[in-house]
Amino acid sequence: MTGTLGKDLLGLESLTGDQIRLILDTAEPFKEISERAIKKVPALRGSTIVNLFFENSTRTRISFEFAEKRLSADTVNVSSTGSSVSKGETLVDTARNLEAMRIDMVVIRHSASGAAHFLAERIQSNVINAGDGTHEHPTQGLLDLLTLRDNLGDLRGRRVCICGDILHSRVARSNIWGLTKLGAEVAVCGPRSLLPNAIDEFGVRIFDRVEEAIEWAEALNVLRLQFERMTAGYIPSAREYNRVFGISRERLERAPGDILILHPGPMNRGVEIDSDVADGPHSVILDQVTNGVAVRMAVLYLLAGGKPELAEAAKGGAGRGREERE
Amino acid sequence: MKSILLSGGTLLDPSSRLDERGDLLIRDGKIESVGGRIDGGDEAEVIDCLGLIVSPGFIDVHCHLREPGREDVETIATGARAAAAGGFTAVCAMPNTDPVTDNQAAVGFVLRQGQRAAAARVYPIGAISVGQQGKVLAEFGEMVGAGAVAVSDDGKPVASAQLMRTALEYARTFRIPVIDHCEEPTLSAGGTMNEGIVSAQLGLKGIPAEAEEIMVIRDILLARLTGGHVHLAHMSTRGSVELIRWGKERGINVTAEVCPHHLSLTEERVRGYDTNAKMNPPLRTAKDVEALRDAVKDGTIDLIATDHAPHHYDEKEREFADSPNGIVGLETALGVIVTNLVEPGMVAYSDLVDRMSCTPARLFNLPGGSLKRGAAADITVFDPKARWRVDASQFLSKGRNSPYDGMSLVGRAACTIVAGSVVYRSGLPARDREQTNRLRG
Numbered sequence A: 001m002t003g004t005l006g007k008d009l010l011g012l013e014s015l016t017g018d019q020i021r022l023i024l025d026t027a028e029p030f031k032e033i034s035e036r037a038i039k040k041v042p043a044l045r046g047s048t049i050v051n052l053f054f055e056n057s058t059r060t061r062i063s064f065e066f067a068e069k070r071l072s073a074d075t076v077n078v079s080s081t082g083s084s085v086s087k088g089e090t091l092v093d094t095a096r097n098l099e100a101m102r103i104d105m106v107v108i109r110h111s112a113s114g115a116a117h118f119l120a121e122r123i124q125s126n127v128i129n130a131g132d133g134t135h136e137h138p139t140q141g142l143l144d145l146l147t148l149r150d151n152l153g154d155l156r157g158r159r160v161c162i163c164g165d166i167l168h169s170r171v172a173r174s175n176i177w178g179l180t181k182l183g184a185e186v187a188v189c190g191p192r193s194l195l196p197n198a199i200d201e202f203g204v205r206i207f208d209r210v211e212e213a214i215e216w217a218e219a220l221n222v223l224r225l226q227f228e229r230m231t232a233g234y235i236p237s238a239r240e241y242n243r244v245f246g247i248s249r250e251r252l253e254r255a256p257g258d259i260l261i262l263h264p265g266p267m268n269r270g271v272e273i274d275s276d277v278a279d280g281p282h283s284v285i286l287d288q289v290t291n292g293v294a295v296r297m298a299v300l301y302l303l304a305g306g307k308p309e310l311a312e313a314a315k316g317g318a319g320r321g322r323e324e325r326e
Numbered sequence B: 001m002k003s004i005l006l007s008g009g010t011l012l013d014p015s016s017r018l019d020e021r022g023d024l025l026i027r028d029g030k031i032e033s034v035g036g037r038i039d040g041g042d043e044a045e046v047i048d049c050l051g052l053i054v055s056p057g058f059i060d061v062h063c064h065l066r067e068p069g070r071e072d073v074e075t076i077a078t079g080a081r082a083a084a085a086g087g088f089t090a091v092c093a094m095p096n097t098d099p100v101t102d103n104q105a106a107v108g109f110v111l112r113q114g115q116r117a118a119a120a121r122v123y124p125i126g127a128i129s130v131g132q133q134g135k136v137l138a139e140f141g142e143m144v145g146a147g148a149v150a151v152s153d154d155g156k157p158v159a160s161a162q163l164m165r166t167a168l169e170y171a172r173t174f175r176i177p178v179i180d181h182c183e184e185p186t187l188s189a190g191g192t193m194n195e196g197i198v199s200a201q202l203g204l205k206g207i208p209a210e211a212e213e214i215m216v217i218r219d220i221l222l223a224r225l226t227g228g229h230v231h232l233a234h235m236s237t238r239g240s241v242e243l244i245r246w247g248k249e250r251g252i253n254v255t256a257e258v259c260p261h262h263l264s265l266t267e268e269r270v271r272g273y274d275t276n277a278k279m280n281p282p283l284r285t286a287k288d289v290e291a292l293r294d295a296v297k298d299g300t301i302d303l304i305a306t307d308h309a310p311h312h313y314d315e316k317e318r319e320f321a322d323s324p325n326g327i328v329g330l331e332t333a334l335g336v337i338v339t340n341l342v343e344p345g346m347v348a349y350s351d352l353v354d355r356m357s358c359t360p361a362r363l364f365n366l367p368g369g370s371l372k373r374g375a376a377a378d379i380t381v382f383d384p385k386a387r388w389r390v391d392a393s394q395f396l397s398k399g400r401n402s403p404y405d406g407m408s409l410v411g412r413a414a415c416t417i418v419a420g421s422v423v424y425r426s427g428l429p430a431r432d433r434e435q436t437n438r439l440r441g
Helices: A017-033 A058-072 A093-098 A115-122 A138-152 A172-182 A210-216 A238-245 A249-254 A285-303 A308-325 B076-085 B104-117 B140-146 B161-173 B197-202 B209-226 B236-251 B286-298 B333-342 B349-363 B433-440
Strands: A049-052 A074-079 A104-112 A126-132 A159-163 A185-189 A205-207 A219-220 A260-262 B006-011 B018-028 B031-034 B045-048 B052-057 B056-061 B089-092 B121-126 B151-152 B179-180 B230-232 B255-259 B379-389 B408-419 B421-425
Touching: A017 A138, A017 A172, A017 A308, A049 A058, A058 A074, A058 A104, A058 A126, A058 A138, A058 A285, A058 B052, A104 A115, A104 A159, A104 A308, A115 A126, A126 A138, A126 A285, A138 A172, A138 A260, A138 A285, A159 A172, A159 A210, A159 B031, A172 A185, A172 A285, A185 A210, A205 A210, A205 B140, A210 A249, A249 B179, A249 B209, B006 B379, B052 B349, B056 B076, B056 B333, B056 B349, B076 B089, B076 B121, B076 B161, B076 B421, B089 B209, B089 B379, B089 B408, B104 B121, B104 B140, B104 B421, B121 B140, B140 B161, B161 B179, B161 B209, B179 B286, B209 B230, B209 B236, B209 B255, B236 B255, B236 B286, B286 B349, B333 B379, B333 B408
Parallel strands: A049 A074, A049 A104, A104 A126, A159 A185, A159 A219, A185 A205, A219 A260, B006 B045, B006 B052, B056 B089, B089 B121, B121 B151, B151 B179, B179 B230, B230 B255
Antiparallel strands: B006 B018, B018 B031, B052 B379, B379 B408, B408 B421
16 A cells, blocks of 8 residues: 555655655644543554554654554564564574564664655555654654644744764654754754764754754754663763753743753653753653654554545544444 | 697786797696697697786685585695685685694695695694684794794784784794784774774774774884894775785785675775674775775785685575674786776786786785696686676685675686696586585585
């Protein structure tokens, strides 16, 4: 099946601004489904989807599963920590076995950059990248965009700064591509040891000090600091990171205007973000989670060949179904 | 042994300033006479070389033949036949085998297997350190006595400057080059491609050019200190070229090689996560390629070597970060160089012959590299205009891991002669039974 997005969603790099807007627009009507008492529409009835998680994930996996179930797809979850190598079966064999079971879509999370590409080249099913190594996490990027758009409107010219470990963050890459394609001004802020050396060539603004970022930005997307970065020697300690780069209430109070705080989760409270910020009035962190389900429904629907203009009708169809049952 | 008359080709040997149409007669494994019209007598086999270039045989000073240890991936015999098919009359086998070629018995084994193959000559390279562990010096003297032509811990950098110093000093007695794989291991750790914009976008850990260059200058300085001959393997960056130039200008005994892939492909090739674009050192940027091409032209880089590195299909058919480094190169080297350097007018055919034959023979003190009368009849006849499509499934090497698969190249070996015997003729590739069975299977 090939919809308006092509066969797969591997990253935001390969999408156009129009395609990204289409996904966000399609997500709008789907938001409402999750607010209903009976959260189900028949759009993907009869489709089989495998959620293939080679890396730990709670939020993304559950979010995809809800999105699939609310669209009436049949789903199977396969979780396996560690790489395919340690598991014994190669990724290519896993792919072939899935193909042999005639599934429609695969959602894959994997620790290796390019794993989703690898799978997509080898199977005919639609492949959705749910995070590959340090490459991309497109649905996270999309839900961040949707949340920003809900709050800021059209993102053209809006100033968004991504803070933290850009070097190892797939969320950062998807955000940079997505925001740039929607015309936003993008900045990054973090210790230079956690920024790619070639960051200049991304066409983003760079802030060495978080205070400067706060002064400039209308929204901060605060990335999780992986603790293994300290043991690998990229930065000295979590305490110092919080002191120099942490988003605190004191720092936010110096923002010249209103500022939104996003975080892809899971949060390290007291490290990259203080609790009173995470739970405070600037935070839209839980809205991101809510939007995650809608955006993933939109992606599933569009990749399955759903017509964007019929998304509203698909929703309505569910309504009729419910009336029939009633 | 039958005499062979190579008739009517262009005789090209920069080492003796030979570049003219003419015949060449081979008798008893040696070059009997060169130039003009030669009457080979009735018993000589005549090979028509019209439109072809007759040059001293190509010598690859850097390849991995995987035997002993990984005979499933390549054997000395399949590697030697692949070499012959690529126009190489001799190859030097790197010692990172299993077990490591770090003693005289192991060196003797490689030599014997090469002789049995009766294709391209195979010269063993011994390890610098026992087990390539980078700690204790291997027995250079005994290995040279058994036939080793150089020492290297290739695949692994010599991390210890003290060990490298000692190796360069100790090797002087035996007049052999010490080959280093230049890579500062703490900088390159975990890296899978060149560090830059592409690695940043693909989310792959990069290896900065500096990881190579730091070791290049260290080795050059150690060569200055010791007077030993350091040969730098597979140079990949513009900075390395500048440092080598610096060393040569000061008369330091440093030589260097570059691989066809570093002269023809860039890091852009990694987009799409193609594991056949994964090697160490990695593919770099267009600026690096340009600097390396200039360095081949002006001689800053002395020679071209393949770093032929076959891998099993299954090992390359996996996630980029998990797949092994390296590509096969013996059967595409000539075509890649002609297509990318000679055809665009960057270097002449005589430069190609110099960098692929004369200079390797001279620097590694090997027979061949010359069309002079009386020289060993190690000769490559190649068609400089042959346009062909690379089909990795047809390689004589067991390896299929080539980034050139499916590409169109110009320039191909027509006939490879080792010690007066034809070991390869185009159109009639000599396959062994094992290979035929495998191709059928």
